[in-house]
Amino acid sequence: MMSRDVIDIKAETSELHTDKMWVIMGPQHPFSHGLWTLKARLDGEIVVDAEPIIGYLHRGWEKECENRTYPKIIPMADRLCYAASMTYTHLYCMTVEKALGIDIPEKAKYIRIMADEICRIQSHLMWLAAVGTDLGNLTVFLWAMREREFFMDLNVRMCGARMTTNFPRIGGVRNDIDDEFAMFASRCVERFEKAIWDIIAMIDDSSVFVSRMKGTGILSREQCANLGITGPAMRGTGVDFDVRRDDPYDNYDKMDFEVPVLKEGDSYARYMVRIEELFQSCKIIKQCLQKVKAIGRNAPYRLKVPSKVPAGRAFVRMEDPRGESMMYLISDGTDKPYRLKVRSPIFVNVSAAKPLVLGSRIADVPAVMAMIDMCLGETDR
Amino acid sequence: MAYSSILDWIQFKDVMSNPFYPFESYNLPFDLSYKIWELLGGLIAWLINLIFPGNGVSVWLMSDEISNVFALVVFMIIIFLVVFVVTLLSLWMERKVLGRVMDRRGTMIGLKGFMQCLADGFKTFLKENTIPRKVDKKTYLWTAALIIGTSALIACMIPLSDRWFVVNYGTGLLIIMALFALAPFFILVSGWAQNNKYSLIGGMRAAELMISYEVPMLIMIASTCLLAGSFNINDIVNMQGDTIWFFIPQIIGFITFIFCATAEAERVPFDIAEAEAELVEGWQTEYAGMKWGLIMLADYLRGYVSCAMVVIMYLGGWLIPFVSGGVNGWFPEIVFLLKVWSVFFIMIILRGALARVRTDQIVNIGWKVFMPLSVANLAVVLLLKLGGVF
Numbered sequence: 001m002m003s004r005d006v007i008d009i010k011a012e013t014s015e016l017h018t019d020k021m022w023v024i025m026g027p028q029h030p031f032s033h034g035l036w037t038l039k040a041r042l043d044g045e046i047v048v049d050a051e052p053i054i055g056y057l058h059r060g061w062e063k064e065c066e067n068r069t070y071p072k073i074i075p076m077a078d079r080l081c082y083a084a085s086m087t088y089t090h091l092y093c094m095t096v097e098k099a100l101g102i103d104i105p106e107k108a109k110y111i112r113i114m115a116d117e118i119c120r121i122q123s124h125l126m127w128l129a130a131v132g133t134d135l136g137n138l139t140v141f142l143w144a145m146r147e148r149e150f151f152m153d154l155n156v157r158m159c160g161a162r163m164t165t166n167f168p169r170i171g172g173v174r175n176d177i178d179d180e181f182a183m184f185a186s187r188c189v190e191r192f193e194k195a196i197w198d199i200i201a202m203i204d205d206s207s208v209f210v211s212r213m214k215g216t217g218i219l220s221r222e223q224c225a226n227l228g229i230t231g232p233a234m235r236g237t238g239v240d241f242d243v244r245r246d247d248p249y250d251n252y253d254k255m256d257f258e259v260p261v262l263k264e265g266d267s268y269a270r271y272m273v274r275i276e277e278l279f280q281s282c283k284i285i286k287q288c289l290q291k292v293k294a295i296g297r298n299a300p301y302r303l304k305v306p307s308k309v310p311a312g313r314a315f316v317r318m319e320d321p322r323g324e325s326m327m328y329l330i331s332d333g334t335d336k337p338y339r340l341k342v343r344s345p346i347f348v349n350v351s352a353a354k355p356l357v358l359g360s361r362i363a364d365v366p367a368v369m370a371m372i373d374m375c376l377g378e379t380d381r
Numbered sequence: 382m383a384y385s386s387i388l389d390w391i392q393f394k395d396v397m398s399n400p401f402y403p404f405e406s407y408n409l410p411f412d413l414s415y416k417i418w419e420l421l422g423g424l425i426a427w428l429i430n431l432i433f434p435g436n437g438v439s440v441w442l443m444s445d446e447i448s449n450v451f452a453l454v455v456f457m458i459i460i461f462l463v464v465f466v467v468t469l470l471s472l473w474m475e476r477k478v479l480g481r482v483m484d485r486r487g488t489m490i491g492l493k494g495f496m497q498c499l500a501d502g503f504k505t506f507l508k509e510n511t512i513p514r515k516v517d518k519k520t521y522l523w524t525a526a527l528i529i530g531t532s533a534l535i536a537c538m539i540p541l542s543d544r545w546f547v548v549n550y551g552t553g554l555l556i557i558m559a560l561f562a563l564a565p566f567f568i569l570v571s572g573w574a575q576n577n578k579y580s581l582i583g584g585m586r587a588a589e590l591m592i593s594y595e596v597p598m599l600i601m602i603a604s605t606c607l608l609a610g611s612f613n614i615n616d617i618v619n620m621q622g623d624t625i626w627f628f629i630p631q632i633i634g635f636i637t638f639i640f641c642a643t644a645e646a647e648r649v650p651f652d653i654a655e656a657e658a659e660l661v662e663g664w665q666t667e668y669a670g671m672k673w674g675l676i677m678l679a680d681y682l683r684g685y686v687s688c689a690m691v692v693i694m695y696l697g698g699w700l701i702p703f704v705s706g707g708v709n710g711w712f713p714e715i716v717f718l719l720k721v722w723s724v725f726f727i728m729i730i731l732r733g734a735l736a737r738v739r740t741d742q743i744v745n746i747g748w749k750v751f752m753p754l755s756v757a758n759l760a761v762v763l764l765l766k767l768g769g770v771f
Contacts, residue, residue: 023578030657045582045740134658136649136737142483208650208736362582363739366658 018044023362027056031366033130034376038353038369045361052353057380065340070096070170070309073340078164080342080378084123084321085164086115088378091318093168094249095327095340097305099314100170105300107292108172109250114185114288115158115167117281121192122151123321124274124281127373128199131271134366135212143199150188157181172302182289189282200275213268217356217368220265227355228348231323232277233372236270238263243319254291255284270371307335320345322373344378385430390443391423401449409544409714410463414455418448460547464536467718468681469498474722475681475729482733505674513667517574524571525672528564532679532686535560539689542699542713543615553614554602554694561645561686565591568654568664575667583663587647587654589740593747594644594651597755601634601641604755604762605694608771618698620771626702628695630765634758635695637751642687643728644743647680650735651743658737688724689717696720 026037035056041049061080065073077092078085090112097104125148132140152162158181159167159174167174203209219229224237234241242259244252260276262269311333317326323345332338349372356372357365396402396415404411426439441447473488473495480487488494512518535557540546550556565587572584605627609617621627628635644651655663665676692698697720699713738746765771 021578023582025659030661031659042582045585132736136652136656136658137733137735138479139483139733142485146484202734206735208738211742212736212739361739361741362659363653363656363737 020048025365026053031134031369033374036350036374036376036379038357038365040357040362040365042362045363047357047360047362047365050354050357052350054347054350054376054379057376059381061381062340062342065337067336069307069335070337073337074169075164075166078166080344080381081123081375082163082377083126083375084119086119086167087318087320088325089166089168090116091316091320091325091327093170094318095314095316095329096170096309098316099309099312099329099331100305102171102303102305104172104303106251107176107295107299107301110288110291110295111173111177111301112168113250113252113255114285114292115165115173117284117288118151118154118158120281120321121278122148123373124278125151127274127370130373131367131370134370135209137209140199140202143202147192147195147199150192154185154188157184169302171305172300174302176301177292182293185285186289189285193279193282196278210268212364212367213266213271215266216360216364217267217371218265219352219356223352223355227352229323229352230345230348231320232273233270233323233349233352235259235261236273237265243317243324247317249316249318255287257284267368267371308333309335309337322346322375323349325378342378342381344381346372346375346379350374350379385427387423387427390427390430390439391419393419399445399449401446403449403453405549407544408546410459411452411456414459415448415452417455418452422448422451460537461533463541464533464682464685467721468536468678468685469495471685471722471725472498472681474725478726478729479733482730502674502678506671508670510671511669513576515576516667517576520570520574521667524567524574525668525676528567528571529675529679531560531563531567532682535686536682539686540614541717543618545714549615550613552612554606554612554617554690557686557690558599558602561683562591562595564683572664575664577667579660579662579666580664583654583660583666586656586740587664590644590647590651590653590743593744594641594751597637597747597751598641598645600755600759601638602694604631604634604759607766608762614693614698617693618700621697622700624771626695626697630771631695631758631762633754633761635691637754637758638695639691639724639727641751642691643731646684646687646728648684648728649732650738652737653740653743656737684725684728685721688721688728691724692717692720696724
């Protein structure tokens with residue numbers, strides 16, 4: 001009955017103008033996931049100007065790292081992003097390993113990849129939940145959170161913690177995975193690949209959901225490059241780049257997976273890219289399980305590493321669930337880093353807030369900004 | 382009457398024999414309240430007569446006129462209590478069904494979660510009554526009172542059966558519709574009065590919402606009244622009993638009206654006036670404590686009225702199919718309420734399954750989908766009427 005052509009129409013601008021007013025959305029606003037503010041200037045309901053404000057969650061992370069020994073930074077790196085904690089720990093460990101100039105055991109690499117992908121699924125599911133609430137539907141929120149619980153349990157099986165896992169170590173991982181974990185992981189992934197279709201069907205088959213996402217928040221390739229956007233938001237605009245495939249770290253070059261790329265550049269494309277990434281992550285987890293099994297039980301998973309890092313610099317980048325995260329380490333030969341710089345993908349992606357919401361209606365602002373997948377822990381550091 | 386037995390005072394007279402009986406036909410809640418007053422008033426009159434034998438007050442209390450007045454007071458309380466309990470049951474039902482849709486249990490406190498409604502109500506009543514300093518205080522309070530008042534009024538005016546009504550008026554549906562359409566104006570004014578940008582946008586959106594669904598809704602009400610040949614709710618329901626429930630000839634209108642009724646009750650997917658994702662709580666942002674609790678109650682009262690209108694106009698009111706008359710022996714009030722809750726169930730499922738539409742989309746849907754469909758429905762009704770089917 002509600003045919004697409006009737007409700008698919010993009011927000012129209014009008015010749016009638018009203019007094020423009022600033023509406024401050026955040027930091028205590030249901031739309032801002034985490035502490036950030038979007039100042040939007042409204043002409044009627046249409047956004048004519050916008051300005052993101054971040055920094056409410058600044059905890060001096062980088063400065064704090066300068067006063068800690070290298071292993072003590074690992075649990076702190078967990079706290080950069082609670083939704084995908086292992087990716088940052090992994091990134092930090094890789095950076096220090098590069099500064100040390102060591103190569104970690106094969107088994108540890110596969111376990112780390114697997115941990116990364118579990119976290120990617122968790123993070124994407126949390127994003128899906130947020131999209132549900134931003135579009136005004138709580139069912140999607142709770143269903144996505146339900147699916148996320150299974151991967152939380154997988155985390156517990158692997159390392160004993162749900163969210164802030166403290167699992168990767170400099171030179172390997174904290175513990176080996178056992179056969180029981182392999183069984184649970186494959187079962188969980190197979191179950192998830194079926195169960196996620198509930199949520200996908202609910203969103204994609206509903207013209208209300210689709211019309212809220214299609215044609216909103218359009219970003220072009222050029223804008224994407226100029227603003228430095230990375231991750232699924234970039235791949236939704238047609239840029240075919242993924243650090244995992246194009247600049248592989250650990251053993252991603254031995255994995256068989258595809259990088260989803262869509263050309264439309266609207267919210268719906270970003271949504272589709274993330275959904276497809278969920279399936280690719282499942283694929284990678286399954287391959288990792290096989291590889292770890294092939295390596296055998298008694299293979300080493302952790303190296304002993306010196307506590308002092310030789311003076312020098314190290315730079316590593318990796319594909320975070322939200323984009324490209326980088327760490328830059330300067331060491332002065334002691335057991336504490338001289339400087340540790342984090343490049344957070346969201347810190348850069350949030351600069352797209354203005355071009356994304358300009359010209360759209362205020363009702364679309366939450367839906368459009370949800371596709372950026374804000375995470376303030378890593379942004380403000 | 383000196384020292385008399387209590388039975389001299391409590392006589393349980395026939396309510397219809399009272400010369401001041403306010404209704405034209407038998408009214409069950411009034412009968413109940415008349416009996417309750419005879420019991421209570423008789424007791425009081427007897428007590429007064431024990432202390433002051435032979436006084437005039439006792440006789441005055443039990444006279445036809447005064448019995449009628451007090452019975453009307455009890456009548457009002459009964460009608461409101463029934464509506465209140467029905468609304469709380471809808472709220473409870475929404476919480477449980479929505480919980481199951483979302484794969485959780487819903488509320489769990491007492492009586493399968495029903496007590497949670499009372500606990501929430503009690504909690505809002507205990508909260509401090511805060512009024513922001515810079516609001517237009519008079520407008521702020523009066524609009525809230527009027528929104529709550531009109532909602533309660535129309536909810537009480539819905540007849541549950543042909544023996545359970547407040548007024549049996551000739552233009553029943555029109556009056557309900559007119560009172561229903563008042564609330565968006567109050568919301569608009571209230572949004573303005575609150576000195577808050579979210580409330581202002583919310584109020585504007587209420588007006589935007591109203592212009593999109595109100596006209597198709599009125600056209601569909603007109604078609605139903607045309608089919609029944611009357612605006613009287615009793616006549617509409619009896620006509621459906623005589624011929625066929627109106628959702629069969631007016632299937633287009635029935636489906637469209639359910640969506641319009643959802644918009645009228647400001648529920649998902651049409652709750653753009655209180656879109657919590659972008660507008661915090663929309664026009665309700667500055668209302669706190671008891672005021673907000675009552676506004677929530679008013680929302681559910683309006684939901685109940687929307688569903689009741691669907692039931693009256695399309696689903697045969699309090700009648701049961703294949704049982705002629707349908708009233709005697711069965712409880713028509715319960716039949717009616719069960720139908721109301723079935724329609725409300727559809728609304729809950731809609732809320733669980735859909736997202737909120739955008740403001741320009743709702744206007745588009747209203748004028749490009751609902752409007753043609755309602756006119757098509759009217760054309761079908763005209764054809765049926767001209768063809769002599771009804």
